[in-house]
Amino acid sequence: MIEAKQGVAREAAFKKIDPAFxxxxxxxxxxxxxxxxxxxxxxxxxxxxxxxxxxxxxxxxxxxxxxxxxxxxxxxxxxxxxxxxxxRFSPQWAEEMILARAALESMIAHLAAKRIDKASGAELLATVDIMETATASGDADRLIALNETFHDHIHRSSRCGYLAKLIERQQFYDASIRRIIHLDPTERQKALSEHASIAEAIVTGDADLAERLMRNHVVRSGDTYLGIVFGKQKNI
Amino acid sequence: MIEAKQGVAREAAFKKIDPAFxxxxxxxxxxxxxxxxxxxxxxxxxxxxxxxxxxxxxxxxxxxxxxxxxxxxxxxxxxxxxxxxxxRFSPQWAEEMILARAALESMIAHLAAKRIDKASGAELLATVDIMETATASGDADRLIALNETFHDHIHRSSRCGYLAKLIERQQFYDASIRRIIHLDPTERQKALSEHASIAEAIVTGDADLAERLMRNHVVRSGDTYLGIVFGKQKNI
DNA sequence: ATCTGAAATCTGATATACCAGATGTCACAA
DNA sequence: TTGTGACATCTGGTATATCAGATTTCAGAT
Known part of the structure; x- marks a missing residue:
């Protein structure tokens, strides 16, 4: 195939539209x-x-x-x-959805730690840095977005499409509820430090540690959500 | 409400038919x-x-x-x-289904170890005993059924309905393929010893051990299935 | 007062027709 | 030869009618 459009008359480059859109x-x-x-x-x-x-x-x-x-x-x-x-949904169902997510996210964190490359690892750490700033400034919406970026990044690094898709379905709270959590400074700080240590474990390649940290993170923050949504604590 | 049918004219007691049937x-x-x-x-x-x-x-x-x-x-x-x-299904998808199942089954084993009661624990051990007999005799179909009984029992003991349901969807092989595996004496023996140690850990209440053993069991046997179905080994 | 069962009614299950976006074909113009 | 665009056609999306099991209602028998 001959290279076209060198120099003059360069067309605007639009990204392909996702059919699923x-x-x-x-x-x-x-x-x-x-x-x-x-x-x-x-x-x-x-x-x-x-x-x-x-x-x-x-x-x-x-x-x-x-x-x-x-x-x-x-x-x-x-x-x-x-x-x-x-x-069928109930508080118990929600509890179990958290457990499922914890199990799956920790598995994916484990794999991410084994499979992540240098460049991607640097990006992950960079995301945590940005999170630190957002945590300090208390921008809840920004934190919610960054949170998603953080986890998505780990999902991609694990190269697991199926697991990532499965995890998406284990979320029982929406943005409005997340906002409530991220408005609490204590909670924000806790989440930040957990994210930081998870990122470090993944970048370092310590799969088992990453797995454990991720699991605890998901369960702990999940409990916080449970408390907000249903007004009670999980009993594991 | 008055108690009826005492003594004479007792009706045959049929079980309720499951509507989902x-x-x-x-x-x-x-x-x-x-x-x-x-x-x-x-x-x-x-x-x-x-x-x-x-x-x-x-x-x-x-x-x-x-x-x-x-x-x-x-x-x-x-x-x-x-x-x-x-x-979308592919060998990679199958690998990830195994990982998902491993993550979920180990989580459920963990909970089962914490929640199982004496009677149920005894039943679980009894199931393993029966499996031992079936393993020796080499009755593949019986082993397949017992295998299901074993895992179902653990699911029930964990008292997790959602997780159990989720796990069901992570199975990518059917009875005909299971039979192939259970016809191999070495494989049979391996599965038996794994089941035995898992049961022991659960009954003993050692949640972390049960979790680890279950995970290894699912991943190992899953790899065996992968090898049979796709003729290759997993690369974790 | 209680039981029985036919009929009305509710609900999901299925069949069918048609709509609209996506894609492929191909004559025709440049 | 190459690019254009009308048009045939393929595919899923949606609306509607109808089927059939499940449930309820209620008159009539006991």
């Missing part, structure tokens, strides 16, 4: 219902009606059904054939 | 497609067509779509809106 009714419905369940809008055991939901959203039952099947696979609801869909 | 088209299709994907019937990246599947199964596209949404949530396929459904 497109938002379908199903996707919208999925997010809305999932979020509602996780925020406790339904009582455990409560039945939800596909037709009613369709009416509320102003769509047909088809996207509702597909969305419910996804939520069912996540374990948040249970479908009893020809009987109905029942909410 | 009923098999719908969707459920059948879900299992069939999932199993086909996991057994390697489709190449990674290959596109599958909802209409074609509907024709093959002789049903409409509705149950197909719902089943695909479930499989998508499991991460085995990816749906690109208005473009198509593509297979």
């Amino acid at each position: 497109q938002v379908t009714m199903r996707d919208h419905v999925y997010r809305a219902i999932r979020s509602a369940i996780l925020s406790g809008a339904f009582a455990t055991g409560e039945r939800i009606n596909e037709r009613h939901l369709a009416e509320q959203f102003g769509v047909s039952t088809t996207p509702i059904k597909e969305a419910l099947r996804q939520i069912e696979t996540e374990g948040l609801v249970e479908t009893l054939p020809r009987r109905g869909v029942a909410i | 009923q098999v719908t088209m969707r459920d059948h299709v879900y299992r069939a497609i999932r199993s086909a994907i996991l057994s390697g019937a489709f190449a990674t990246g290959e596109r599958i067509n909802e209409r074609h599947l509907a024709e093959q199964f002789g049903v409409s596209t509705t149950p197909i779509k719902e089943a695909l949404r479930q499989i998508e949530t499991e991460g085995l396929v990816e749906t690109l809106p208005r473009r198509g459904v593509a297979i």
Whole structure:
């Protein structure tokens, strides 16, 4: 292939649009219902009606059904054939979602410590530095974003697509709740020091330490969320 | 409420039928497609067509779509809106499914060690005893069933419904492949001794040991499966 | 007062038609 | 030869109608 466009008439370089970007009714419905369940809008055991939901959203039952099947696979609801869909999410479920996330994140941290390269490691440490600044200034929204960057970076470094995807589903709190936590200086400081030590362990290549630290971090911060959302402590 | 039926005319006591027992088209299709994907019937990246599947199964596209949404949530396929459904399962995905299972099973073993009661512990040890007999006699099918009993028992002892459910989805091999493994005396013996030590750790209440043993067990046996299914070894 | 069971009704399950974005084809112009 | 763009076509997305199991209601029998 001949090299084109050298010098003059350079075109603007746009990035390819991710096909998954497109938002379908199903996707919208999925997010809305999932979020509602996780925020406790339904009582455990409560039945939800596909037709009613369709009416509320102003769509047909088809996207509702597909969305419910996804939520069912996540374990948040249970479908009893020809009987109905029942909410399964509960405080206990939330506890276990934290445990699942702890187990998976620690596994991925372990692998990241083994697989991360120099450049990526430097980026991770740089992220922690930025976090330190944000922690001091108390910018909650910025911290939330950085937190995501931090964990995403570790996920990528582990080169585990499936595990990363699985972890995404183990989150039962949203940005509004995270903000509450990040507004507390003590909590902010705790999270920062944990992130720092996790990053160090990963960059150093100490897989076992990274694993242990990550697990404790997820469980501890998870407990804090549990306390906020359900007003109680976990009993492990 | 008045106590009825004392003495005479006792009715036959039937167990309640689990509503989830009923098999719908969707459920059948879900299992069939999932199993086909996991057994390697489709190449990674290959596109599958909802209409074609509907024709093959002789049903409409509705149950197909719902089943695909479930499989998508499991991460085995990816749906690109208005473009198509593509297979995502690959040897790497299988490796990660093992890792996920190892992480989750070890977490659940940890909890089981902390929560199991005397009676349940005795049952677990009894199961191992039976496994010992079956291992000696080489009854592969019996061993497969016992294996399931063993892990289920641990799941129940941990009192974790969500985690147990999550683990179920991390299995990429079916009974026919398990049989192959259980026909190998060396492998059988290895599995037995691992099961025995896991059971002991759990009954003793040594959570950390149980966790470590379970993790190694899942990873090791998982590697064996990987070798059989894909003819290669994992590179952790 | 209580039990029985037919009928009304509720709910999810499935089939079908049609919509709309994505892609491929190919005649036609430059 | 090459690039353009209308158009045929492929694919999933959505709406709607209908099917069938599950549940409830309630009149009629005991």
